[in-house]
Amino acid sequence: MEGIIPKFAIEAPSVVVLPVAGSDAVFPVRRVYCIGRNYAAHAIEMGHDPDREPPFFFQKNPDNLDPSGEFPYPPKTSDVHHEVEMAVMLKEGGRNIPVEKALDCVFGYALSLDMTRRDLQGEQKKLGRPWEIGKAFEASAPVGPIHPVSEVGHLDQGRITLTVNGELRQDGDLNQMIWKVPEQIAYLSDYYELAPGDVILSGTPSGVAAVVKGDVMEIAVEGLGSMTVTVV
Numbered sequence: 001m002e003g004i005i006p007k008f009a010i011e012a013p014s015v016v017v018l019p020v021a022g023s024d025a026v027f028p029v030r031r032v033y034c035i036g037r038n039y040a041a042h043a044i045e046m047g048h049d050p051d052r053e054p055p056f057f058f059q060k061n062p063d064n065l066d067p068s069g070e071f072p073y074p075p076k077t078s079d080v081h082h083e084v085e086m087a088v089m090l091k092e093g094g095r096n097i098p099v100e101k102a103l104d105c106v107f108g109y110a111l112s113l114d115m116t117r118r119d120l121q122g123e124q125k126k127l128g129r130p131w132e133i134g135k136a137f138e139a140s141a142p143v144g145p146i147h148p149v150s151e152v153g154h155l156d157q158g159r160i161t162l163t164v165n166g167e168l169r170q171d172g173d174l175n176q177m178i179w180k181v182p183e184q185i186a187y188l189s190d191y192y193e194l195a196p197g198d199v200i201l202s203g204t205p206s207g208v209a210a211v212v213k214g215d216v217m218e219i220a221v222e223g224l225g226s227m228t229v230t231v232v
């Protein structure tokens with residue numbers, strides 16, 4: 001197909017792109033992987049053992065990423081939780097990537113939220129069903145501008161926080177991740193072929209809780225600044 005401009009049978013969906021801090025270039029998104037229970041204190045608050053069991057991942061859709069700074073309260077739920085996370089954007093991929101080489105794949109890092117319809121996720125967990133209805137809905141992943149590694153280096157420690165209307169709700173450190181970023185990349189690459197444009201949400205510290213319309217969330221990661229996301 002190379003060199004051939006396809007004739008689409010329907011209107012073609014647009015490529016999802018995210019802003020890059022200090023650049024007029026944008027980052028095109030391919031896939032979105034999210035790790036579950038990756039901070040011990042959060043695993044405990046969700047009723048699980050914080051021991052280092054193998055990691056697990058679910059996916060959101062590329063067009064669930066939303067850099068607008070607004071989070072539209074989603075339908076069919078009355079319990080939407082915030083989960084502040086650091087997002088990792090890949091510039092390279094592959095299969096069976098060794099842990100020692102994994103960081104070479106990283107283009108940059110961004111602030112993000114894994115917004116969750118906790119009531120729906122809970123029902124799915126009880127039934128042993130997939131989580132997508134609780135996790136992968138419209139605008140469910142607010143995201144800030146991407147800070148390239150060339151500007152900020154690699155982030156393996158630093159405070160990660162979330163406030164709601166000025167009140168501190170989540171307060172952790174990137175160094176509390178059970179599975180570190182290079183381990184997440186290596187693990188994923190054993191199961192999937194990773195590629196440029198892939199995004200990984202690297203887990204949330206404890207303190208997840210519900211938001212309501214009108215709430216203003218401020219998320220911050222040391223080295224990436226902060227951003228506000230308003231629930232509308």
Ligand code: MN
Pocket residue numbers: 034035036083085114203204
């Ligand atoms: Mn999460």
